[in-house]
Amino acid sequence: MEIRVMTSADLEFAVSLTEAVGWSSIKRDFEELLLFDPHGNFVGEEDGIPIGMVCALSYGPFASIGNLIVVDEFRGQGKGAELMEHAMDYVKNKGTDVMMLDSVPAAVPLYERLGFKKVCRSLRLAGRVEPKLSQRVRPMEGKDLMHILSVDRKHFGASRFLFISSGLAACPEFSTVVEVDGDIAGYAMGSERHGHVRLAPWVMSDHTEFARSVLQDFAVQAGGLEIRAGVLETSRRAIGVYKACGLVEKGHSWRMVRGAKERIDFSDGIYAIGSPMRG
Ligand SMILES: CC(C)(COP(=O)(O)OP(=O)(O)OC[C@H]1O[C@@H](n2cnc3c(N)ncnc32)[C@H](O)[C@@H]1OP(=O)(O)O)[C@@H](O)C(=O)NCCC(=O)NCCS
Structure with missing residues (x-):
């Protein structure tokens, strides 16, 4: 080949x-x-x-x-x-x-042979959420980007500037921030694809009590379409919010790492992964 x-x-x-x-x-x-x-x-x-x-x-x-x-x-x-x-x-x-990936269960032996080790399950959730606008949540704007990037870097451990700025440009209707006392406590982004809306990425840095409002506000934009999200099983608060809002587990892959896994921060502030590749 x-x-x-x-x-x-x-x-x-x-x-x-x-x-x-x-x-x-x-x-x-x-x-x-x-x-x-x-x-x-x-x-x-x-x-x-x-x-x-x-x-x-x-x-x-x-x-x-x-x-x-x-x-x-x-x-x-x-x-x-x-x-x-x-x-x-x-x-x-x-x-x-140091490398990470999300492996479907059938491919785990292939990656293990290449030196990757399982870290935790990476869950796939889906469902329809009762829509409700929140006063805490507002559309993301270009001027928020630098603040969002510093919030994101704190949880992800590296810059996702290109993906976040490109997501905002392509799908502003699904890009929101949650603001508390003038400070950005988190952000959520998404995109419509093949009849559902993918929520990705979603980070809550602070004031996680508003996470449910973020999801319900997101559902207003989703306009009744199914919402799908991926989250690591270690993000327990996020999973609690998803389940309380009616999303159910549809399957999982395995988050696997090769090399020093402590170099990657699997922060539980990441409420929805950016996609298997985007962490
Ligand atoms: C994963 C994939 C790329 C492997 O390609 P391949 O050329 O067959 O790979 P190799 O011959 O080097 O290795 C075979 C390994 O693939 C994995 N595999 C086998 N069937 C598979 C399947 N349906 N889906 C995913 N992985 C599979 C197994 O680990 C297998 O090793 P094993 O025989 O010891 O169990 C191929 O199966 C594929 O395209 N699957 C669909 C897409 C996918 O699942 N990609 C991986 C996402 S994490």
Whole structure:
């Protein structure tokens, strides 16, 4: 297999792979990955025909690897492992040997062979939430970005500037902040995709008593569509809020880490992960 860098000419192929495996990725997800790092996303080819992909995001202190897919007829021949090793070498060359990913249960043995270890379950929740506008919650504005980034960095441990600013530009209707006494206590973002709304990311830094209001306010924008979110099982307060608002568990993957896992902060202030790749 030849492995080469993914370009914008591969976006349709990338989205078609995710559709084939039932993920709700959209073109913008990959456009952002290419913007974040034009050299960090890879396509595997056999005889010039694309047959798989993998994406690597190096945040500096740690990296995230995801979107590993091999087309059906080429599976079971070591190509998934080869793509992973390529992505792992890439992030090592960028300066970090700490890597995380979210693994579907069936792929855990593959990642364990590559040195990843399970940390906790990464839950998938879904449901319809009773909508209710909150006076504490207001639309996010461009001028909030620097404050939000410092809140986000405190919980995530690295800068997600590109994803947060791009999410605000693309879906301002789903981008909100919760403000208490003039201070931003948290923020939530989302996007509509294939008939549901994905809530991601959502961070509550402070005043978690308003988390339920954030979710119910978000439901107003969702306009009756199902809300889906992912959250680590260690974020117990977040799970409590989801369950109280009627979301139910629909499955899980495994958050896995290779290298010094203490270098990654799995903060329970992260109420919804940014997507498996975005932590
Ligand atoms: C995961 C995937 C890329 C592996 O590709 P591959 O070329 O078959 O990988 P390899 O031959 O190097 O390794 C085979 C390993 O894949 C994993 N695997 C097998 N079937 C799988 C499935 N349906 N879904 C996910 N992983 C699977 C197993 O760990 C297997 O190892 P095992 O035989 O010891 O159990 C491929 O199965 C796939 O595209 N699955 C669908 C998308 C997906 O689940 N991606 C992973 C998200 S975390």
